[in-house]
Amino acid sequence: MKNYKHYRLIILFCLCFLAVANVNAQSDWQLTAKENESLSPFLFDDDMILEGKISYENSCTSCHGMPGQADYTPMAPSPGDPASDQFQLQSDGALFHKIKTGRGTMPKFEDVFADDETWNLVAFIRSFNENYKQPVPDLGGIEIPEYSMKLAFDENIDKLVVKVFAKELPQSDVSVSAFVKGSFGKYLIGKAQTDELGIAYVDVDPTLPGDAEGKLDIMVKVTKGYGLAKMNANMIMAKPTVRKSAIEGRHIWSNDKNAPIWLKVSFFITIFGVWLVLFFIVIGLRGINKANKEEE
Amino acid sequence: MSKANKNDNSRRNFLQKLGIAGASAVAGSALLLQGCNNSNKASGNKVKVLTADNKLVEVDVAHLQPGDKIKDLEYLQDRGREGIPGKKFVMVVDLAKCKNARKCMKACQSAHQLKPEMHHINVLEMDDPVRHTSYYMPKPCQHCDNPPCVSVCPVDATFKRQDGIVLIDNERCIGCRFCVAACPYSARSFNWTEPKDAEEFAEVTYDMELNVPQKKGTVTKCAFSADRLRVGKLPYCVSACPNGVYYFGDANEDLVTNGTTKKTVRLSALLDENAAYTLMPELGTKPSVYYLPPRQSKG
Structure with a gap:
């Protein structure tokens, strides 16, 4: 009985701890100013977005769902939809470092993705924001060449x-x-x-x-x-190749549409020929029968 | 007496039906005429449109009607028979990567209105008698270049297209199941009962490239998602796979794309380097689905 009481106390303690941890987790996710301001060394393009999409589908969908569909897993704290303002109002650097370091139930992806792969993810998340224009660092007067x-x-x-x-x-x-x-x-x-x-x-x-x-x-x-x-x-720049149709020519499975005309013609001539012979015989037999009757 | 009565009844019925048909024909033509009258009213707003023979003509906005080709059965039937010129679709299944996630089967069944026990693609557990292990083998229709199912069809309902896809037209299918018997890969299944969500799909125009709506008493099988290929997308199963099992592409281009990683590789190199094989090559069916052997397990 005493032991049982002990267990209850332990469980109560654990619950309290979890509650406190949860409150802690819901407080602001602080990053240093430097981390917040860091910018991608790459210009986000379609390839980065595609790469990011593949990484996202493999590592993020289970909690965050597909961006824009708000189908994230109901957890506390809520993982949220990456297409929502909650994510899109953050700076690129903040997204990058939060993916990298993780917190609470959000895993740390520092060891999973290299920096460029993490930027791919940011590029993918940003692709759901139509108003987004990628900030480019001050290049000290150097123009981006066209x-x-x-x-x-x-x-x-x-x-x-x-x-x-x-x-x-x-x-x-x-x-x-x-x-x-x-x-x-x-x-x-x-x-x-x-x-x-x-x-x-x-x-x-x-x-x-x-x-x-x-x-x-x-x-x-x-x-x-x-x-x-x-x-x-x-x-x-390549080898010229003639692209053949898979049904070209005749096959054992071709239907009569593919049959050559000589075959169709000879087929019908044979059929009509057989019928003609049959009619000839029947008419002849009738003639004999008639002649036979007349004689009688 | 009763027989005479019956005859009388049927004559009456016939006359009644004739009357109804006549009345509805009159009403229908009146409606049509009215429709024509309505469309003849010009709104004054003119737009320039390009005709099929590349002529620019000016048409009143009121005369324009939305083109609803996709709901036109005849258009869909012709398109389905014709196929996509210049292509020869192939699939490569990397058995080493299949972990029996069965996402391909789910995606396929939801796209093709299939009940859980019906499969266009089925993941089978195979025994490896040499290594005393087992591996998983997804098995769709092999889209043979020498299809036995097509030779046996008495009504030309199943046919091969110029892009190598073997399809079924369930508007023609009489449900004889000769093709089911002829297929050495057991790739075909028969709609013994009303298909899933039959009421929901009742109004949908039949598209043989998707084979939806399914019809009770007809045969169904994998179509390589011909409807998706038409719009440049990978098949349902290929894009649903989480493990990178499927490569899909065009043998004429010699390029295949992995559905998961989206990586494009040379088909010939992929087949050569991985000792690819086809199922039952001894039958001479020449499948369009290639398999890369499962990895040697070290257990």
Whole structure:
């Protein structure tokens, strides 16, 4: 009996502790000013958002649900919907550090995601805010360059040649990545850096199948710091392939629509021929029968 | 006497029905005429539209009507038979990654109006007699390039399209189940009872690419989510998988995309490097679904 009382006391104590912990957890989530003000070293683009979406679906949906649908798990404190003002009014730095450090039931993701992956998550969360404009740090007078590029394909060495300009001057040390646009996603052909002439060479696999002329739909992305440019092109750079229909020609399972005319004609001639012979015999037999009757 | 009565009844019934039909025809045509009259009233607001033969014409706003092609059965039937030109859809299933989460099955069943016991894709537990373990194998329709089901169909209800997808037209299906018997992969199931939520889907126009609404007494099977492919999306099962089991893509492009990680890889390289195989190759059915073998377990 005494022991039983003991247990009750312990349980009561635990409950009190949990309540206090909960109140603590609901107090403001303080970050240092420096953490609050930190900004992404990358410009948020569609690729970052897509990467962020994949990480989000794997690690965050179980509590936060899908952003914008308010289908988060009912817990105390509430995890909240990342598309809501509660999240969107926070600074990028605050979101970044809160994901990184965690608190209470929110796990610490510092060891799970590298910094760039965490920024992908922030980019994904921000993609639900139409009014959001990504703040860029003071670059000390340096302008973010606007890149343009020229594309060519050198068929002798099977390389895609990308020349990158900013204000008509060739740019060196710019990262170039080239993709083939497939039906459901982008296939990375290769990455390269521009040399001092602003030219980058990307290896292209000559066995890649193109269309009937060997054309491929490609997308080239150039980045350096906050500078970013994309270009779509349709270029002859792959093996010409004739795209055959899966039902072309005749198969054991083809229906009569695919049958050749000679077969249809000979089929009907045979059928009508057999019927004609049958009629001829029946009429002949009738004639004999009639003649037989007349004789009698 | 009773027979005469019956005859009399049926004649009366016939005349009655004829009367009703005639009356409704008159009323219907009157309504139609009225409709035409209404639409002839011009509002004065003109808009420029492009016709199918690339001519710019000016039309009164009142004459415009929303195009509801998607509700037009004939349009859907033609589209379903035609397929998507220049494509050859393939699926690659990485057995090493399947953990029997069964999200693919759920997504499929909710999209295709299937009862829990009916499957377009089914995750099976397979015995590995060599390693004395078991592994999970998702099994959809194999969309064979030499489909036995299509050869046996007496009414051309199941057919293969130019993009390699084998579909069923349940408007034509007579429920003979020859195809169910012919399929070596048991990929087909039969609607023995009224399908799930039959009342809810009663008004929906039949789309053979989705095979919804399902019909009692017809056969149903995986359609590679042809309705999703048309809009450039991955099939329901492929996008629902949390474990990166499925790759889906176009064999003509030689590219397949993973439904979970969205990573796009070369189909030929993926198949070569992972010793891919197809189910029952000895039958010569040439499936469009490839399997990557399960990982060697070290237990």
